[in-house]
Structures are given as C-alpha cells and as structure tokens.
Amino acid sequence: MNYYREFAKGVWEKNPILILGIGMCPTLAVSTSVLNALWMTLAATFVLIFSNIIVSLVKSLVPSHIRIPIFIAIIATFVIIVELTLKAFQPDIYKSLGIFIPLIAVNCIILGRAEEFASKNAVLPSILDGLGMGLGFGLTLTVLAFFREILGSNRLFGYTLIPGMEPATIMTLAPGAFFTLAIMLWGMNAIKSRKRR
Amino acid sequence: MKASILRSTFILGLTAFVATFALSHIKAITYPVIQKQERRKQENALALVLPGYTTGEERSAVVNGRSFTYWTAEKTDGTLTLKAYAFITEKTGYGGVIRTMTGVDDRGTVLGISIIRQSETPGLGARALETASRSTFFQVITGRARETAGEPSPWFQEQFAGLNAAAKIGIVKKGDWTEAMRDELLRENSISAITGATFTTKAVKDGIEEGMAALRMALDEHAKAQEAPAP
Numbered sequence: 001m002n003y004y005r006e007f008a009k010g011v012w013e014k015n016p017i018l019i020l021g022i023g024m025c026p027t028l029a030v031s032t033s034v035l036n037a038l039w040m041t042l043a044a045t046f047v048l049i050f051s052n053i054i055v056s057l058v059k060s061l062v063p064s065h066i067r068i069p070i071f072i073a074i075i076a077t078f079v080i081i082v083e084l085t086l087k088a089f090q091p092d093i094y095k096s097l098g099i100f101i102p103l104i105a106v107n108c109i110i111l112g113r114a115e116e117f118a119s120k121n122a123v124l125p126s127i128l129d130g131l132g133m134g135l136g137f138g139l140t141l142t143v144l145a146f147f148r149e150i151l152g153s154n155r156l157f158g159y160t161l162i163p164g165m166e167p168a169t170i171m172t173l174a175p176g177a178f179f180t181l182a183i184m185l186w187g188m189n190a191i192k193s194r195k196r197r
Numbered sequence: 198m199k200a201s202i203l204r205s206t207f208i209l210g211l212t213a214f215v216a217t218f219a220l221s222h223i224k225a226i227t228y229p230v231i232q233k234q235e236r237r238k239q240e241n242a243l244a245l246v247l248p249g250y251t252t253g254e255e256r257s258a259v260v261n262g263r264s265f266t267y268w269t270a271e272k273t274d275g276t277l278t279l280k281a282y283a284f285i286t287e288k289t290g291y292g293g294v295i296r297t298m299t300g301v302d303d304r305g306t307v308l309g310i311s312i313i314r315q316s317e318t319p320g321l322g323a324r325a326l327e328t329a330s331r332s333t334f335f336q337v338i339t340g341r342a343r344e345t346a347g348e349p350s351p352w353f354q355e356q357f358a359g360l361n362a363a364a365k366i367g368i369v370k371k372g373d374w375t376e377a378m379r380d381e382l383l384r385e386n387s388i389s390a391i392t393g394a395t396f397t398t399k400a401v402k403d404g405i406e407e408g409m410a411a412l413r414m415a416l417d418e419h420a421k422a423q424e425a426p427a428p
Contacts, residue, residue, distance in 0.1 A: 061208070062208065063201070063204065063205055063208065065205070066205045066208065066209060069209060070208070070209065070212050073209075073212045073213060073216050074212070074216070076216070077216040077219060077220060080220055080223070081219075081220070081223050084223055084224060084227040084231070085223075085227060087227065087231050087234075088226075088227040088230035088231045088234065089230065091234050091238075095326060096326070098317075
C-alpha cells in the first residue's frame with residue numbers, strides 16, 4: 001500500500017468537495033471568513049481522524065448490519081468532545097461557528113470516509129486518509145472563504161482591505177457561495193481535462 | 198437469528214456505554230470552565246453596558262405578565278449621584294432568540310448594549326458580534342497598524358451608545374459602521390443595519406425599545422411599593 005497516495009488523494013484526485021461532492025452544507029455555510037473556515041477545518045479534521053482510527057480499530061467486531069448506528073455514535077462522540085472543548089476554551093469561535101459545530105456529526109465526509117475507507121483498512125492508512133481528506137476539505141474551504149471574505153466583506157482575517165469601499169454583500173450570502181464554488185469546480189475540471197489530453 | 202439480535206443489541210449498548218462514559222469525563226473537565234466563561238460573560242456584559250458605573254442590586258419584576266430582570270447601578274460624578282439601569286431582553290431574530298443586555302441612564306439614553314446570546318446565520322446576522330479591527334490588512338502586514346488600547350468592540354453594538362431608547366430608533370441600511378458615521382446617525386436616532394436584510398438589527402432594536410418601556414413600568418411599580426410598604 002502506497003501511504004503517500006492514501007494521504008494525497010484527498011487533496012486533489014478525490015477531493016471531498018470538488019470531486020466527490022460531499023460535505024457541501026458546512027462548506028457553503030461557514031466559508032464567509034477565512035478564520036471560520038480554518039477553525040471549521042480543524043474541528044472537522046479532528047473528528048475525521050479520530051473517528052477513522054476508532055472505526056478502523058473496531059471494524060472486525062462490528063456486525064455489518066448495525067455498522068451505521070455504531071459509526072454515527074463514534075462520530076457524534078468526537079463531535080461533542082470538539083463542541084465542549086471549543087465552548088470552554090474558544091468561546092468566540094464557538095459563537096461564530098454556532099450550529100455548524102454540532103452539525104459536523106452529520107457531515108457526510110466523515111461518515112463517508114468511515115464507511116468507504118476506515119471500515120476496510122488498517123489504522124495507519126485510515127489516519128492518512130482522514131488527514132488527506134481533512135486537508136482537501138480545508139483547502140477548498142479556505143480558498144472559497146478567501147474570495148468570499150475579500151469580495152463580500154472587504155476584509156481578510158477580519159482586517160479591512162480598502163477603507164470606505166462598499167463590499168458586494170451578495171458574496172457572503174448563499175448565492176455568493178454557489179458562484180465561487182462553481183468557478184472553483186470549473187477551474188478544477190478545466191485543469192483535469194487538460195491533463196487527460 | 199436470536200443470537201444475532203442479542204449480539205447486535207449488546208454491541209450497540211456497549212458502544213453507547215463507552216461513548217457516554219468518555220463524554221461524562223470530557224463534560225466534567227469542561228463544565229466548570231464553561232460556567233466560568235458564562236459568568237464572566239455576564240460580568241463583562243454589565244461592565245460594558247454600564248461603563249464607569251458600579252452595579253448595585255439585581256431586581257426581578259413582572260411586566261405585562263412576563264418576568265423582567267434588571268440591574269441598578271450608580272456612579273458619583275462630583276457631588277451628583279448618577280443612576281443607571283441595565284436590563285436583558287429577548288427578541289426573535291432570523292435564527293432564533295437574541296438575548297441583549299442594554300444599559301441606560303435615568304433619562305433613557307443608551308450607555309451601551311451587549312448581545313449575550315444569538316443563533317443568527319454565520320456571516321450575516323451573526324456579524325452583530327463581529328469585532329472588526331479598524332486597521333486595514335495592509336497596515337497590519339506592513340506593521341503600520343495603529344496600536345489601539347484594548348480589544349476592538351463590536352461595531353454593531355458600539356453604535357447604540359448615545360441613542361435615546363425612549364424614542365423610536367431608526368434603521369439605516371449601510372452594512373457597515375465607522376466612527377465618522379456616529380454623529381450623523383445619532384442626530385437621526387438611528388443605527389446602521391448589519392446586512393441589507395434587517396431581521397437581526399430589528400430584533401435588537403425592538404428589544405431595546407420594549408425593554409425601555411418595561412423598565413419604566415418596573416421602576417414605577419418599585420417606587421410605588423417603596424412608598425406604600427405592605428401593611
């Protein structure tokens with residue numbers, strides 16, 4: 001097994017958002033500022049890696065017909081750990097991410113990786129898979145947030161870019177997320193089809 | 198078949214048990230910290246909405262069939278003793294209840310507000326809490342940022358200071374606020390909305406207006422109760 005491939009596939013070849021098309025809900029919702037995107041990435045990647053580890057460890061003990069509720073229970077446990085930790089030690093971040101922290105439990109990237117990868121592979125490749133997928137998710141989210149924050153709020157990392165300029169608020173709303181995501185998908189597909197030729 | 202059901206039940210139960218056991222420990226670690234954060238939030242909120250005042254007693258009253266909590270505060274300015282009040286109001290915004298604490302002096306001028314709890318849309322209504330730095334990105338990366346004392350306070354909440362809570366408060370759709378806009382907005386007793394859609398802004402504004410009316414009634418009742426002590 002090629003460990004590097006297991007790690008790198010999440011970033012490009014099997015990027016959860018741009019190629020697999022999963023995990024769209026938090027992507028569209030929290031990519032309004034780069035800081036939100038980075039914290040969301042951290043939270044989701046933590047859950048992803050640890051749920052992958054546990055799922056991979058217990059995979060032979062779990063009867064296949066009840067695997068989904070067990071995976072969800074494992075994922076939800078780590079989500080609550082993240083939620084409580086953020087609430088206690090990063091209350092401002094917790095406040096600005098709001099409902100999307102508990103919603104990580106139903107993020108299909110995490111259940112998807114548990115079902116698709118961790119339940120069929122050993123611990124080390126599962127960790128790398130989680131790390132790679134988290135990185136792919138995070139990179140997409142950050143690039144998306146980068147454009148949306150600049151165009152939609154005239155800010156970057158919370159700092160004003162051009163004083164006095166009226167930003168295009170639509171970019172922080174749902175349509176702005178769709179526009180940016182569509183352009184990113186277009187760019188990605190353009191590069192891929194050029195490579196194939 | 199029977200054995201399989203028993204086995205599945207056992208495994209599911211075991212999973213739930215382990216998860217609960219782990220979470221109870223996490224909860225035990227984080228609970229006191231979260232409690233402390235909440236308490237600090239309330240103290241900070243009181244200090245923020247009543248700048249320079251010393252908080253007195255916490256009073257509860259029933260106004261229009263609803264419970265209403267408010268705090269009294271005092272400040273000595275030379276020989277004068279200035280009175281002020283803080284109250285908490287809840288209004289429904291776009292994503293749920295918005296809990297706001299407002300500080301007013303006895304003439305009804307807003308001293309400050311603080312949004313304690315909200316569940317508005319991140320990036321939209323939740324920007325009511327945004328603490329945007331007044332320095333620009335280029336000033337920060339080139340190291341020319343002005344060193345301002347303390348943390349930047351949320352611009353949306355900052356603009357309420359000086360408004361007359363007893364009169365109608367207007368809303369101007371600007372989506373931003375700068376110190377330069379303060380005088381112009383104060384002249385019109387108005388605030389700048391967070392976004393083009395004004396659900397959140399309106400909820401906060403209505404909360405303050407209603408809270409002010411409730412405070413008046415609660416204070417009247419309190420005064421009456423003081424004059425005529427129960428026989």
